[in-house]
Amino acid sequence: MALSQIQPGLLRKMTVRKVLESLQTHGPLSRADLTRDTGISAPTVSKVVVDLLESGLLEEGAAPDNTVGRPGKKIQLARDGAQVIGIVLDQHTCVVLAASLDGQIDGERTSTFATPGTYDALLNQLTEFVQRFNEDTTSQTLGVGISTPGLVDEEYERCLFSPNLQIINRQTPALDLTKRTGLESICFQETKALCMAERLYGNARGLDDFAMMDMSTGLGLGVFSGGELLRGHNGLAGELGHITVDPTGKLCGCGNHGCLETLATDSALITMLSERLNQKFLIEDIIPQLKNGQIQAPDELNRVCEYLSIAVAAAINLFNPATLFLYGRFLSINAALPEQVVRMARRRTLDPTFEQCSVRMAVTNKQQGAIAAIVHHLTRSAGPRMSG
Numbered sequence: 250m251a252l253s254q255i256q257p258g259l260l261r262k263m264t265v266r267k268v269l270e271s272l273q274t275h276g277p278l279s280r281a282d283l284t285r286d287t288g289i290s291a292p293t294v295s296k297v298v299v300d301l302l303e304s305g306l307l308e309e310g311a312a313p314d315n316t317v318g319r320p321g322k323k324i325q326l327a328r329d330g331a332q333v334i335g336i337v338l339d340q341h342t343c344v345v346l347a348a349s350l351d352g353q354i355d356g357e358r359t360s361t362f363a364t365p366g367t368y369d370a371l372l373n374q375l376t377e378f379v380q381r382f383n384e385d386t387t388s389q390t391l392g393v394g395i396s397t398p399g400l401v402d403e404e405y406e407r408c409l410f411s412p413n414l415q416i417i418n419r420q421t422p423a424l425d426l427t428k429r430t431g432l433e434s435i436c437f438q439e440t441k442a443l444c445m446a447e448r449l450y451g452n453a454r455g456l457d458d459f460a461m462m463d464m465s466t467g468l469g470l471g472v473f474s475g476g477e478l479l480r481g482h483n484g485l486a487g488e489l490g491h492i493t494v495d496p497t498g499k500l501c502g503c504g505n506h507g508c509l510e511t512l513a514t515d516s517a518l519i520t521m522l523s524e525r526l527n528q529k530f531l532i533e534d535i536i537p538q539l540k541n542g543q544i545q546a547p548d549e550l551n552r553v554c555e556y557l558s559i560a561v562a563a564a565i566n567l568f569n570p571a572t573l574f575l576y577g578r579f580l581s582i583n584a585a586l587p588e589q590v591v592r593m594a595r596r597r598t599l600d601p602t603f604e605q606c607s608v609r610m611a612v613t614n615k616q617q618g619a620i621a622a623i624v625h626h627l628t629r630s631a632g633p634r635m636s637g
């Protein structure tokens with residue numbers, strides 16, 4: 250195909266992306282502000298805005314009261330006329346929720362249920378909630394994002410292997426959900442989804458080089474490098490959790506022994522405490538008891554902090570992020586724990602890379618991750634699919 254034939258489509262796609270990213274970063278903007286911020290000509294921006302308004306991705310807000318002359322209505326990501334649905338799959342519980350395109354989660358339309366024992370039962374539950382959230386509103390549902398633990402083949406939408414949720418292995422939940430509901434659905438690996446959430450709604454706004462370590466159920470690493478997610482050969486990069494750190498350690502969901510994720514996560518802490526106290530715990534129950542001193546666990550906490558510091562040091566040494574975000578619960582037990590992890594990581598890191606990196610807790614969560622994933626997908630794919 251000749252360059253002249255490709256170029257209009259490419260330019261258009263770039264304009265769409267710039268307009269949407271500008272609105273994601275700044276919130277509602279007038280057409281004039283959009284033109285200034287994107288550096289694209291006013292007629293081109295206007296044409297793309299018209300198409301995006303038609304597609305439902307954007308809405309016009311109210312005109313400002315104090316405008317002289319022709320009032321310029323602000324353009325924003327859809328809040329009223331359109332919604333997206335997010336799904337978080339996890340080992341013990343799953344969540345289905347509705348949100349606007351600017352990431353506002355509708356708390357009244359958020360449902361949590363225990364993860365069923367079979368894939369068919371899971372799909373039935375998901376279908377039921379998605380259909381309910383699609384039908385109980387006048388908003389148009391533009392898509393469904395599924396935050397998925399384990400390895401996801403993005404091209405074929407297949408869950409390749411999930412050590413902590415094996416019922417989805419080799420399954421295609423996004424395609425299956427689309428077949429049942431008619432809604433465009435995508436699977437997004439959960440740590441990569443967390444990266445997107447922190448970049449769209451959290452403290453990674455404007456950061457092009459950062460990493461996100463999920464240390465909750467499993468241990469995963471998402472890396473943003475040069476403004477793009479690091480994918481690897483086929484999108485599977487970042488499985489830091491399955492590096493062996495104790496060859497004679499516990500059996501991991503992946504089949505190996507002593508993987509980092511069996512030692513450095515919320516799940517690792519729960520396993521250690523469950524064994525010592527001979528009682529089954531859930532993370533949401535045990536964190537308050539550890540915080541108020543009902544349960545004392547200095548040895549277990551030292552151990553998970555030590556191994557987490559190995560993971561943190563590995564991420565910093567390997568990827569040189571400007572910020573490393575941590576997502577998980579146990580570091581919230583007391584303020585000394587994050588400091589302890591950073592101190593121990595410092596000893597295991599090369600000084601120059603450590604000094605250039607700040608380590609902080611993520612402020613977004615997996616629910617926002619599922620929403621960010623579908624919003625990201627819709628904004629990236631808006632260009633080529635639209636008419637014109």
Ligand SMILES: [Zn+2]
Nearest residue numbers: 491501503508
């Ligand atoms: Zn493993």
